[in-house]
Amino acid sequence: MLKRFLALAVGLGLALATLPARADEVYVFAAASLTNALNEIAADYSARTGQVVKLSFAASSTLAKQIEMGAPAQIFASADLKWMDYLAGKKLIDSASRRDLLGNRLVLIAPAASPLAPMALTAKTDIAALAGSGRIATGNPDSVPAGIYFKQSMTRAGQWAKVAPRIASAASVRAALALVERGEAPLGAVYATDAAISRKVKVVGTLPDSLHDPIRYPFALVAGKETPAARAFLAALSTPAARGVFAKYGFTVN
Structure with missing residues (x-):
C-alpha cells in the first residue's frame, strides 16, 4: 500500500509539473497536518474575497520535490525547516x-479502545514496550517531518536502535494517523493537532520538546510565482482571524 501511495504521489508531481497555474487562482502546497485549518481559512477567505484558492496536501518532502519538478505552487507551507531550506538552497x-x-507538539497516540492510559512521557519511558508486539506508526523517519522528529526523540533518548525495527513507516503524518485509527498499529507518533481531529484515537502522552528540534512551520512564496493574489493570501494567514483558526486546531501561533 505504501509503495502504491508513493508511486501515486510521484505521478501526481509529474502531472502537476505540466499544468500551468491560472492567473486568477492561488495554488498552495501545504503539509498534511495543516489540512483542516487551511481548508477552513481558505473557504472563509474565498467567501469574503471571491478569490479561488487551490490547496494540495501531502508530506512536506513530497511537496518540496514536486515544486522542484515545476509543479505550479505559489505558496509552500512546510511542517519543518528542512524542506523549506531545501527549496531555499535551490533558490x-x-x-x-x-x-x-x-x-x-509531538504526541504518542493509540486506538480509542486501547487499554493504555494517559501518562507523562520522559526520555526513560520504554516506547517499544508500550506498543506490545505491534508496530509504531509515524511518518517516514528519513523524509516526513513527523517521523524525523520522532527519530530525533528516540535517538536522544537512547532508544532508536530498539524502536527502529518496530516502525510502520507512512507517507505522511495523516497516513500514520489512519494506521492507528484502523487499529493496524497499536501506537503512533503524530502531531498534537492530528490527534485532536480524530475521535478514533486517544493521546497516550506528549513527547518532551527537549528530545527533538522545535516543530516549526515555515510559509513562503515560491520564486517566480509571486502574484498579487498569492501575496494577499499569504498575508491573510497572519491576520487575527486566521491565527484564531490555527489556534482552534491546536497549533502554537508565533
Whole structure:
C-alpha cells in the first residue's frame, strides 16, 4: 500500500509539473497536518474575497520535490525547516516572504479502545514496550517531518536502535494517523493537532520538546510565482482571524 501511495504521489508531481497555474487562482502546497485549518481559512477567505484558492496536501518532502519538478505552487507551507531550506538552497522560494507562522507538539497516540492510559512521557519511558508486539506508526523517519522528529526523540533518548525495527513507516503524518485509527498499529507518533481531529484515537502522552528540534512551520512564496493574489493570501494567514483558526486546531501561533 505504501509503495502504491508513493508511486501515486510521484505521478501526481509529474502531472502537476505540466499544468500551468491560472492567473486568477492561488495554488498552495501545504503539509498534511495543516489540512483542516487551511481548508477552513481558505473557504472563509474565498467567501469574503471571491478569490479561488487551490490547496494540495501531502508530506512536506513530497511537496518540496514536486515544486522542484515545476509543479505550479505559489505558496509552500512546510511542517519543518528542512524542506523549506531545501527549496531555499535551490533558490526556489522567495526568501523575503518566508515566515515561521506556527508550532506544534509531538504526541504518542493509540486506538480509542486501547487499554493504555494517559501518562507523562520522559526520555526513560520504554516506547517499544508500550506498543506490545505491534508496530509504531509515524511518518517516514528519513523524509516526513513527523517521523524525523520522532527519530530525533528516540535517538536522544537512547532508544532508536530498539524502536527502529518496530516502525510502520507512512507517507505522511495523516497516513500514520489512519494506521492507528484502523487499529493496524497499536501506537503512533503524530502531531498534537492530528490527534485532536480524530475521535478514533486517544493521546497516550506528549513527547518532551527537549528530545527533538522545535516543530516549526515555515510559509513562503515560491520564486517566480509571486502574484498579487498569492501575496494577499499569504498575508491573510497572519491576520487575527486566521491565527484564531490555527489556534482552534491546536497549533502554537508565533
